[in-house]
Every structure is written in C-alpha cells, then in structure tokens.
Amino acid sequence: MEPEQADTYENSEIPNKLFFKIGEASKLAGIDAHVLRFWESEFKQLKPVKNRNGQRVYTKKDVAMVLKVKKLLYDEKFTIAGAKKKLSEEFGRQKKKGNGKISLKSDSHTALLRIRSNLKSLLTRLNKH
Numbered sequence: 511m512e513p514e515q516a517d518t519y520e521n522s523e524i525p526n527k528l529f530f531k532i533g534e535a536s537k538l539a540g541i542d543a544h545v546l547r548f549w550e551s552e553f554k555q556l557k558p559v560k561n562r563n564g565q566r567v568y569t570k571k572d573v574a575m576v577l578k579v580k581k582l583l584y585d586e587k588f589t590i591a592g593a594k595k596k597l598s599e600e601f602g603r604q605k606k607k608g609n610g611k612i613s614l615k616s617d618s619h620t621a622l623l624r625i626r627s628n629l630k631s632l633l634t635r636l637n638k639h
Contacts, residue, residue: 524574528623529567532558539576549579552590555597559624562631569623 524538535558536543550556550566555575558566568576582593 524570524577527570529561529569529627530573532566532568535568535573535576538573539580541576541580546576549576553579553594553597555579555601557620559620559627561627567623567627569620 530538532543532546536546539546546556550558553575556572556579558568558572561567578597579593582588582596583590588596
C-alpha cells in the first residue's frame with residue numbers, strides 16, 4: 511500500500527464478514543460515507559442492499575468494487591465518466607466469458623444475503639420479547 515493509503519485495504523485484505531455497514535465500508539476504503547453514497551448514484555455496479563432497518567449493507571464483493579472505483583478515480587485519475595465506461599467494459603467481458611452465469615449467480619447470492627439479514631433481524635426482534 512502507498513503511504514497516503516495506509517489506512518485503506520487491498521481486495522485480499524478485506525475482513526471476511528458477510529456484511530459491512532456504510533461506515534465500515536467507507537472506512538475500509540478510506541473515504542467518507544457521503545462519497546460512497548454519491549458513488550452509488552453514479553456507478554450501477556455499486557448496489558448495496560438495505561436491511562430491515564433501511565441501513566445499507568455491503569458485501570465483501572461490494573467493498574471490493576468500492577476499492578476498484580477508488581483506484582480508478584484517485585490513483586489512475588479517471589473521470590467519473592471514464593471510470594463508468596471502464597467498469598462497464600470489464601463487466602461486459604466477464605458476462606460474455608461466463609455466458610451470463612456470473613450475473614445470475616451474483617444476483618442469487620445477493621438475494622440470499624438479503625434474506626439472511628432479514629432473518630437475523632427478525633430473530634433479534636423475537637429474542638427481545
């Protein structure tokens with residue numbers, strides 16, 4: 511890691527957790543939460559799910575994408591438009607390679623993570639009563 515990025519993580523160093531709250535994800539990337547929310551509005555590849563409380567929850571894959579966006583914008587000096595194009599091209603290549611299976615698998619995984627989060631939330635609420 512570069513000296514000015516000493517508090518950020520590389521993809522391989524992202525903690526092995528199912529979910530990260532927005533504060534955790536932004537801290538891992540070394541950016542402010544409002545920057546992360548803005549990037550969500552600009553990059554279709556950044557789609558965290560929301561738990562029952564309406565809080566954004568990021569998967570390890572989401573955090574890796576945040577790090578990729580940060581690298582393109584901050585390190586490689588891409589414009590937002592340029593970074594969008596680069597990510598779209600890369601995503602298109604991945605999709606062609608796997609005949610769309612990557613996308614379907616990713617969507618299923620995200621849905622399962624959302625269900626698990628909702629079940630945990632429900633269990634917590636039931637245990638309080």
